[in-house]
Amino acid sequence: MHKIKKNFISFYLGFALKNPLVFSTLAIFASISWPLDLVLMPYLNKVFVDRVSQGGDIYYIVAPLSFLFVFKLVANLLNRTHDYLWITFLVDTQSRIRKFLFKYVHGHSYQYFIDHPSGKLSQRLNEVVRNFENLVGFFMELLIPLSIGMVFTIALTARISYIFALVFVVWFLFEILIAYSLGPKALEAARVHSNRSADLGGAIIDSILNAINVKIFSSPLRELGYIKKKDDAKCEAKKSSMFHSWRIRVVTNVIDSMFFIVFFFMLLYLYKIGRVTLGDFILIYGLYINFGRSMSWMGTRVAYTLESIGIVNNNLNILLEDYSMVNNTKRELEVTKGEIVFENVTVNYGNVKAIENFYLTIKPREKVGIVGASGAGKSSLLSVLMRFFDFEGDIRIDGQSIKMVTQESLRDNISYVTQESMLFSRSILENISYSRRDASKQDVDRSIELANATSFIKALPEGIDTLVGERGITLSGGQRQRVSIARALLKNSKILLMDEATSALDSEAEQAIQESMKNL
Ligand SMILES: Nc1ncnc2c1ncn2[C@@H]1O[C@H](COP(=O)(O)OP(=O)(O)OP(=O)(O)O)[C@@H](O)[C@H]1O
Ligand SMILES: [Mg+2]
Structure with missing residues (x-):
C-alpha cells in the first residue's frame, strides 16, 4: 500500500x-x-x-x-x-x-x-x-x-x-x-x-x-x-x-x-x-x-x-487514517467442499468478551443452527467469520485459515443475510442483483421465488423496479428480509450465513423459505 x-x-x-x-x-x-x-x-x-x-x-x-x-x-x-x-x-x-x-x-x-x-x-x-x-x-x-x-x-x-x-x-x-x-x-x-x-x-x-x-x-x-x-x-x-x-x-x-x-x-x-x-x-x-x-x-x-x-x-x-485490518497475504480462499472449523475462537470488543474458547466443526452440506440467549454472541460469530472484526484462535474453511487469505476472497465466497436488513435506496432489482451484477433474469426470478418474495414484488406498483426508500423503509419488515434473502441466494455461494433472517416473517412465509433451504 x-x-x-x-x-x-x-x-x-x-x-x-x-x-x-x-x-x-x-x-x-x-x-x-x-x-x-x-x-x-x-x-x-x-x-x-x-x-x-x-x-x-x-x-x-x-x-x-x-x-x-x-x-x-x-x-x-x-x-x-x-x-x-x-x-x-x-x-x-x-x-x-x-x-x-x-x-x-x-x-x-x-x-x-x-x-x-x-x-x-x-x-x-x-x-x-x-x-x-x-x-x-x-x-x-x-x-x-x-x-x-x-x-x-x-x-x-x-x-x-x-x-x-x-x-x-x-x-x-x-x-x-x-x-x-x-x-x-x-x-x-x-x-x-x-x-x-x-x-x-x-x-x-x-x-x-x-x-x-x-x-x-x-x-x-x-x-x-x-x-x-x-x-x-x-x-x-x-x-x-x-x-x-x-x-x-x-x-x-x-x-x-x-x-x-x-x-x-x-x-x-x-x-x-x-x-x-x-x-x-x-x-x-x-x-x-x-x-x-x-x-x-x-x-x-x-x-x-x-x-x-x-x-x-x-x-x-x-x-486517511491507516487501514487497521489489512490483508497480509495475496492468497485467495478456494472453497471446494465448504467445511468450516472454529477452533478455540475468542472475540473481544475492547473490554467486552462476546465469545470465549468456542469450538465447532460444520461439515460440507451440513446445515447448522446456532441457538443462544440474546447477547450470547451469535451475530459476533458470523461477524468474525466474515472478518469484520479480529479474533483470537482460528477459523478454517476447507483447511485454509481465514486470516491467511484476502478478506475480499473470503467474503466473495460467502452469502450473508444480516440480522437487520439493510437495503440501498434504489430499486428492488438493483438491491437483489447487487450480489451478482451479471445475473440473468431467470436467476433473479429464481432467487426471488426461493425467498418467497414473488407475489409481493409483483403486487408493487412498479414491480421489481419499485424504489424502496432510505434503508428500504417503504417495504414491510418481512418484505425487506425477503429481499435480502433473495440477494444472498442470488450470489449462490457454497456457504450461506443467515442471522435470524426470517425473524420478521409470518410462520407460513418462514415455512416456505425453510423448504427452499432444504432443496438448496
Ligand atoms: N461492535 C460492538 N462493539 C462492542 N460490543 C459489541 C459489538 N457488537 C456486539 N457487542 C457485544 O457483544 C455481545 C454479543 O453480541 P451479539 O450481537 O453477537 O449477540 P447475539 O447473540 O447475536 O444477540 P441477539 O440474539 O440479541 O442478536 C453483546 O454483549 C454485545 O453488547
Ligand atoms: Mg444477533
Whole structure:
C-alpha cells in the first residue's frame, strides 16, 4: 500500500498536478498579470507626471498612455483566460478528490464505521473537497503573485531610495511574523471547531434518522435540547476560531497603519529636501497604496486560510487514517467442499468478551443452527467469520485459515443475510442483483421465488423496479428480509450465513423459505 499523505499541501498538490499543464498555466498567468498590475500602474503614473511636469510636447505622454492601454488589454486577456481554465480545473480536481476519498473511506475496517458515524464522515469528506478552492486559491492567486509583486516593488523603490525598499521588506517580514506567531493558535482553534462541527452534523443526521422515535415519544423539543448542547459547543468553537482570525486582522491593520505614517512622513521629508521628484513621490505613494491594499487583503485571507488549513488537516487525518485490518497475504480462499472449523475462537470488543474458547466443526452440506440467549454472541460469530472484526484462535474453511487469505476472497465466497436488513435506496432489482451484477433474469426470478418474495414484488406498483426508500423503509419488515434473502441466494455461494433472517416473517412465509433451504 502506498503511503498516504495527510498534510493538506502534499495532498492537494498531488491532485492539482494530475493536470500539470493546466495547473502550471494557471500559476503562470496569475503570477504575471497581478504583479504587473500592482507595479506597472504606479510606474506609468510616475512617467506620466514626470513628463507633464517637464512640459514640452503633448506627444511625450502618448507613448505611456498607449502602453497603458495595451497592457490593460493583455492583462484582461490573461485574467479571463485564467478564469476560463480555472472553472474546469477546479470542478474536475474537486471531483477527483471526492472520488479518491470516497474509495479510500470504503476501504476502512467495519470498526472504523462504528467509531465514525456516517453523518460525520460525510461532512468531513465534503469539507476537504470544498476547501480545495480556498487553499489552492490562496497560494496560487495571492501568496505567489504577491511575493512576485513584492520583488518588483522592492526593485523599483530601490532605484529611488534604499530606505523605502528596506521599509517594504520589513513590512512584508512583519506580516509573515504575525502569521507565524498567531498562526498555531488559530490552527488549533480551527481543529477544535472542525471536530465539534462534525459532531453536530452527525447528531443532526442521527436525530433525523430516528424521526420515528421522535414521533413515538413526542420528543422534538427534547431533541432540540440535545442538538442545542452540541450547537452551543460548536458555536463557541466557531467564535473562538473566528476571534483568532479577527485578532490576526487587527494586528495586521495596526502594523499597516504604522507603516503608512512612516511612509508618508519619509516621503514628505525627502520631497521637501529635493531628494525625490514629484514623479518618484507619485510612484512610491502608488506602490504603497497598491501594496497596502494587497497586504490588508492578504491579512484577511491569511486568517481565513489558517481556519481552512486547520479544518482540512484535521479531517484528512481522520479520513486517511491507516487501514487497521489489512490483508497480509495475496492468497485467495478456494472453497471446494465448504467445511468450516472454529477452533478455540475468542472475540473481544475492547473490554467486552462476546465469545470465549468456542469450538465447532460444520461439515460440507451440513446445515447448522446456532441457538443462544440474546447477547450470547451469535451475530459476533458470523461477524468474525466474515472478518469484520479480529479474533483470537482460528477459523478454517476447507483447511485454509481465514486470516491467511484476502478478506475480499473470503467474503466473495460467502452469502450473508444480516440480522437487520439493510437495503440501498434504489430499486428492488438493483438491491437483489447487487450480489451478482451479471445475473440473468431467470436467476433473479429464481432467487426471488426461493425467498418467497414473488407475489409481493409483483403486487408493487412498479414491480421489481419499485424504489424502496432510505434503508428500504417503504417495504414491510418481512418484505425487506425477503429481499435480502433473495440477494444472498442470488450470489449462490457454497456457504450461506443467515442471522435470524426470517425473524420478521409470518410462520407460513418462514415455512416456505425453510423448504427452499432444504432443496438448496
Ligand atoms: N461492535 C460492538 N462493539 C462492542 N460490543 C459489541 C459489538 N457488537 C456486539 N457487542 C457485544 O457483544 C455481545 C454479543 O453480541 P451479539 O450481537 O453477537 O449477540 P447475539 O447473540 O447475536 O444477540 P441477539 O440474539 O440479541 O442478536 C453483546 O454483549 C454485545 O453488547
Ligand atoms: Mg444477533
